[in-house]
Amino acid sequence: MSATIHRLGDKRPPSLDPMLALVAHDMNLVNKAILDRMQSDIPLIPELAGHLIAGGGKRMRPMLTLASAKLLGYPGARHHRLAAAVEFIHTATLLHDDVVDSSDLRRGRRTANIIWGNPASVLVGDFLFSRSFELMVEDGSLKVLKILSNASAVIAEGEVNQLTAVRRIDLSEERYLDIIGAKTAALFAAACRIAAVVAERTEADEAALDAYGRNLGIAFQLVDDALDYTSDAGTMGKDAGDDFREGKMTLPIILAYARADAEGRSFWQEAVLGRRISDADFAEAVARVQATRAVDDTLARARHYGQRAIDALGRFDGGAAKDAMIEAVEFAVARAY
Template sequence: MTGNVHPLPRKAAPSLQPLMALVADGMNSVNAVILDRMQSRIPLIPALAGHLIAGGGKRMRPMLTLASASLLGYGGSRHYKLAATVEFIHTATLLHDDVVDGSDMRRGKKTANIVYGNPATVLVGDFLFSRSFELMVEDGSLKVLRILSNASAVIAEGEVDQLVAQRQIETSEERYLAIINAKTAALFAAACRIAAVVAERSDEDEMALDAYGRNLGIAFQLADDAIDYDSDASEMGKDQGDDFREGKMTLPVILAYARGTEDERAFWRAAIAGDRNSDQDLAHAVALIRRHDAVNATRERARHYAARAIDAIARFPDGAAKAAMTEAAEFAVARRF
């Protein structure tokens, strides 16, 4: 058979653009709430909070609140303040995390704790948590208050659990998944679930959105873990190997350690204990992770959770919101930053 052969068009890489376009107008309202509620008579508070809030983050969690509301056909305005609440909770945890981790870079710029110091950063994180609870109370729904306050407590538990597991080489994959379910996925789940509450939908719809957010959050964090051993700092906006130097037992390390020889395990024990953290040691760690295909295995697990997220919203009608949320799950795994 002869004639011209036309290759099939390649599917474009997954993007957040459909999600961002879907919620663009609503995010203007959310950002107005954020700007208003981060103000204080103490100038240091909005200056420090704005350093991170205006720092170029994806705003993934509040966007998911708005997208979930769109998926349900909600036509009110309560979700704007609640999406701002979700972003304040997230920002507060980031401020506290950077102090705990001693981080000096986030989103390509110096962290607030480096610019303003640890005490001010912790206290402004507390301020943003307090603002988030003010917004929850203003909404007036005890159910919304219960969901978001529970998520805040679970996040704190997850962070403490991660701290306890730090430099513990025998941390299992199961325990690690439990940690990220708490410290990352809980807020994704709550951000989506509250949309069903304000839209007065069924418990089944509520829990479907909870499942979407939870699985998306796990996929998102697993992709982060892979990126830390698979990208350079210019892509990530932070120093490559932060997790390695902090002795964090993320999934690529857990898998490489489990699959390694005894000599390799001895290296990992020393590295995670903090005795092998030079640039050469990081390069060796990356080589071991590649040797055992641990980054690809981590991304494969992330794809599994992204697929579960997509399955969770199958019950809802097709349309722009569902398509955007589906692509957001695909993006969470495919991204390089």
């Protein structure tokens, strides 16, 4: 990716460390808000929410809110609670997703639905959504409320769209991009955009940060979907092949199916319908994905969207914040290598 020039010839692998260092003080305040607002007189709520919130995630989305505020030189404190709201939205969707997908692992740990059951996971997810809206209302900005509430609705639409696309071998690349644009990229975009609102910047600055977050989110999800065919549970935090066994039509399968011969198409049709889900079947799927260069081309698309994210920052002044945000894009793409 051309943005490597920003590291002035440094050959170290791209990392989130610059962003972590950039927002460390602010993130402590965000974490305090998260811990405070996930409390309840019902002990199961903080216990279950804490299992996921403390589960080792990088807090990528709230970090983007904080980094975007740094980029704009925002001196206030409103973004701390809003970053917490962003994390609550994300955590709530994860709780619901794991129920829908019947997932066993999240970030290498047993999922909440496996430990406490589906009803508790759904209801605590609802509680966290409610907490996020409390935080938005307390901020007092109707514009912020509109951005984050719209993102929440779009995420839900994306999840329903994905649910109706499961085991659909005819899913198009365009619809797949619509799905990940909604279920993943919408919150990345909103997390960045709200920083421009609280910093009282122009619509053009809002749109640029929205574009940065949206394109980063798409790149992030493309890499995640590629990793399902190149990685293992230790790397991914979920079981390798989960998407395959669940019949999810991610881009590697879409491309592999489009490029397959008659025998290959028959294999993919059976697999997507749930008739080829053994370890041997998954190994064959990996071989077929690799043979058609479907993973390589998925990652090439990720690099394309990553570059679009970097280009969106072009209007902003250079400095530590901009460099950290560029390197975060490079890190998101480099996870696959």
